[in-house]
Amino acid sequence: xxxxxxxxxxxxxxxxxxxxxxxxxxxxxxxxxxxxxxxxxxxxxxxxxxxxxxxxxxxxxxxxxxxxxxxxxxxxxxxxxxxxxxxxxxxxxxxxxxxxxxxxxxxxxxxxxxxxxxxxxxxxxxxxxxxxxxxxxxxxxxxxxxxxxxxxxxxxxxxxxxxxxxxxxxxxxxxxxxxxxxxxxxxxxxxxxxxxxxxxxxxxxxxxxxxxxxxxxxxxxxxxxxxxxxxxxxxxxxxxxxxxxxxxxxxxxxxxxxxxxxxxxxxxxxxxxxxxxxxxxxxxxxxxxxxxxxxxxxxxxxxxxxxxxxxxxxxxxxxxxxxxxxxxxxxxxxxxxxxxxxxxxxxxxxxxxxxxxxxxxxxxxxxxxxxxxxxxxxxxxxxxxxxxxxxxxxxxxxxxxxxxxxxxxxxxxxxxxxxxxxxxxxxxxxxxxxxxxxxxxxxxxxxxxxxxxxxxxxxxxxxxxxxxxxxxxxxxxxxxxxxxxxxxxxxxxxxxxxxxxxxxxxxxx
Amino acid sequence: xxxxxxxxxxxxxxxxxxxxxxxxxxxxxxxxxxxxxxxxxxxxxxxxxxxxxxxxxxxxxxxxxxxxxxxxxxxxxxxxxxxxxxxxxxxxxxxxxxxxxxxxxxxxxxxxxxxxxxxxxxxxxxxxxxxxxxxxxxxxxxxxxxxxxxxxxxxxxxxxxxxxxxxxxxxxxxxxxxxxxxxxxxxxxxxxxxxxxxxxxxxxxxxxxxxx
Numbered sequence: 001x002x003x004x005x006x007x008x009x010x011x012x013x014x015x016x017x018x019x020x021x022x023x024x025x026x027x028x029x030x031x032x033x034x035x036x037x038x039x040x041x042x043x044x045x046x047x048x049x050x051x052x053x054x055x056x057x058x059x060x061x062x063x064x065x066x067x068x069x070x071x072x073x074x075x076x077x078x079x080x081x082x083x084x085x086x087x088x089x090x091x092x093x094x095x096x097x098x099x100x101x102x103x104x105x106x107x108x109x110x111x112x113x114x115x116x117x118x119x120x121x122x123x124x125x126x127x128x129x130x131x132x133x134x135x136x137x138x139x140x141x142x143x144x145x146x147x148x149x150x151x152x153x154x155x156x157x158x159x160x161x162x163x164x165x166x167x168x169x170x171x172x173x174x175x176x177x178x179x180x181x182x183x184x185x186x187x188x189x190x191x192x193x194x195x196x197x198x199x200x201x202x203x204x205x206x207x208x209x210x211x212x213x214x215x216x217x218x219x220x221x222x223x224x225x226x227x228x229x230x231x232x233x234x235x236x237x238x239x240x241x242x243x244x245x246x247x248x249x250x251x252x253x254x255x256x257x258x259x260x261x262x263x264x265x266x267x268x269x270x271x272x273x274x275x276x277x278x279x280x281x282x283x284x285x286x287x288x289x290x291x292x293x294x295x296x297x298x299x300x301x302x303x304x305x306x307x308x309x310x311x312x313x314x315x316x317x318x319x320x321x322x323x324x325x326x327x328x329x330x331x332x333x334x335x336x337x338x339x340x341x342x343x344x345x346x347x348x349x350x351x352x353x354x355x356x357x358x359x360x361x362x363x364x365x366x367x368x369x370x371x372x373x374x375x376x377x378x379x380x381x382x383x384x385x386x387x388x389x390x391x392x393x394x395x396x397x398x399x400x401x402x403x404x405x406x407x408x409x410x411x412x413x414x415x416x417x418x419x420x421x422x423x424x425x426x427x428x429x430x431x432x433x434x435x436x437x438x439x440x441x442x443x444x445x446x447x448x449x450x451x452x453x454x455x456x457x458x459x460x461x462x463x464x465x466x467x468x469x470x471x472x473x474x475x476x477x478x479x480x481x482x483x484x485x486x487x488x489x490x491x492x493x494x495x496x497x498x499x500x501x502x503x504x505x506x507x508x509x
Numbered sequence: 510x511x512x513x514x515x516x517x518x519x520x521x522x523x524x525x526x527x528x529x530x531x532x533x534x535x536x537x538x539x540x541x542x543x544x545x546x547x548x549x550x551x552x553x554x555x556x557x558x559x560x561x562x563x564x565x566x567x568x569x570x571x572x573x574x575x576x577x578x579x580x581x582x583x584x585x586x587x588x589x590x591x592x593x594x595x596x597x598x599x600x601x602x603x604x605x606x607x608x609x610x611x612x613x614x615x616x617x618x619x620x621x622x623x624x625x626x627x628x629x630x631x632x633x634x635x636x637x638x639x640x641x642x643x644x645x646x647x648x649x650x651x652x653x654x655x656x657x658x659x660x661x662x663x664x665x666x667x668x669x670x671x672x673x674x675x676x677x678x679x680x681x682x683x684x685x686x687x688x689x690x691x692x693x694x695x696x697x698x699x700x701x702x703x704x705x706x707x708x709x710x711x712x713x714x715x716x717x718x719x720x721x
Contacts, residue, residue, distance in 0.1 A: 159648045161519050164519070166582045
């Protein structure tokens with residue numbers, strides 16, 4: 001019983017994050033529709049809520065963008081604290097009426113966790129945030145500017161009746177808003193609820209003997225509902241900033257803004273579009289890390305510049321931009337401080353120690369990456385039971401660059417894989433595994449690997465095509481295939497622990 | 510389904526504007542009959558214009574209710590309602606003016622018959638161009654400016670004709686009471702052009718809001 005209560009307590013942090021996410025990001029879905037009075041706030045809230053929930057249920061399970069996978073947060077109390085700090089930071093921003101990027105706040109909080117737990121931070125994530133601050137509004141702004149000119153000229157040229165434009169605009173706003181809500185649910189539910197998937201307190205529920213909801217679906221349904229409640233109860237705050245304070249949005253400019261945002265997001269972040277173009281040997285559009293919120297604000301500015309530059313309140317824009325820096329920063333600081341309290345005052349585990357071991361293959365891999373391994377070669381074979389222990393040992397040898405540290409931690413982590421040919425199913429063929437590759441995999445049946453790089457090395461030597469070759473499509477497929485192999489052959493945590501202890505005993509002997 | 514309702518409302522707005530144009534045409538015929546002393550036909554036209562005024566009022570209210578209850582064109586709704594109402598005033602003035610003729614039976618000097626006909630033509634030209642401007646506001650914003658310019662031109666012409674009529678009356682050798690009485694009829698007709706210009710002033714502001 002006490003375990004259940006704890007889970008419900010931890011779950012509340014995810015629900016709070018969902019609520020704050022809905023409240024802050026409602027503006028990107030129906031903000032222009034509501035502020036231009038084309039759709040009532042209540043109607044927009046209900047439609048957004050429904051589509052967020054549908055998105056969470058249908059596509060949410062497929063996304064891997066969870067707090068856990070992003071930063072390797074492996075203890076539920078750690079996830080709870082990180083989610084809570086993101087939720088608090090987003091709520092603060094919403095109270096200040098500033099729309100910010102939720103995923104950037106998440107990355108900020110994870111960096112806080114990394115600093116607290118002594119994990120090296122992948123600087124790529126940080127550079128992604130920094131570039132997104134500039135790239136998102138600029139690209140969306142250019143699109144908004146051009147799209148507005150096109151729409152204006154089309155309406156004037158085609159002489160469409162004002163009432164018909166009104167109908168088309170309203171329908172467009174509802175359709176684009178619904179799609180945005182769907183993708184918001186699909187992309188963010190993993191952030192909100194993903195971390196509780198392993199400790200899910202819900203069982204299956206049979207709905208009127210027609211449909212059975214799995215425990216995970218119920219979890220995602222509740223998460224989706226929390227986002228929907230956020231949109232309905234507190235979503236109007238940020239809507240007002242964008243729709244009235246930053247720039248007075250009219251219905252048609254409102255539609256142009258959301259269309260520009262959606263187009264930019266689709267063109268520059270869609271992997272399926274990239275795959276489609278690659279398969280047809282067409283030039284691809286470079287994928288850029290973009291934030292929906294920042295693209296949305298950029299589109300507002302772009303449309304405003306096209307219509308009447310003087311009508312934009314650049315002071316408000318400055319305030320919003322400041323919020324983009326404040327959100328990840330405050331989430332990071334909050335996360336760090338709260339982790340300290342959760343660990344030391346409430347005595348909760350915020351990180352489960354993960355063992356590390358430098359093996360000959362790890363050293364070899366580091367050398368092939370052109371890192372100097374002279375100071376750590378003698379550690380080969382020594383096992384470290386936690387990140388902290390491993391880190392302290394490394395730093396007692398010499399100072400390491402962040403890049404080196406990220407690589408060492410990535411390669412030396414003890415994971416457990418056992419190639420089991422019976423697990424090879426349809427997913428392999430769907431993910432472009434050739435018949436020859438599958439046969440080679442079957443030959444590796446029964447082999448066990450303690451490190452990810454060992455599994456990869458075994459595959460490299462046995463399958464000739466199992467290499468990156470510079471072809472963008474091939475390399476992309478290679479990445480997906482590697483991920484599928486790791487997930488399929490990874491020994492589950494329970495088995496893995498057993499495996500680790502056996503492995504430990506063997507190495508001690 | 511939504512577009513079907515929209516189309517119906519578009520037709521209603523067009524029907525309303527048709528009624529305003531019809532009112533103007535009847536007004537012109539009514540004035541001509543009065544000046545030609547065909548009182549029976551004049552009274553018939555008065556009846557017709559009052560009927561048109563009633564129908565236009567009903568139609569306008571219906572349109573306004575639909576615009577509000579369906580929360581259509583939220584940004585331009587205020588402008589459209591204002592335009593419809595001020596356009597209604599033009600129709601009311603044409604009807605009221607004919608009624609004044611019917612009630613007060615002014616004895617207009619026969620030598621001014623041509624001037625009065627010219628005055629009515631010019632005032633109704635204002636009204637007709639105003640209606641064309643209104644139609645353009647809904648569909649073809651670029652054309653509104655042309656109609657507004659035409660209305661301003663005809664309004665000035667109407668003022669000039671009315672001024673001429675009033676000057677001629679007050680320089681004639683008649684009773685002051687007669688002069689004061691007859692000058693009001695030039696003034697009433699002139700009001701049609703004045704009110705049309707008011708509608709156009711609103712139109713000029715309303716088009717700025719749409720895309721500029």
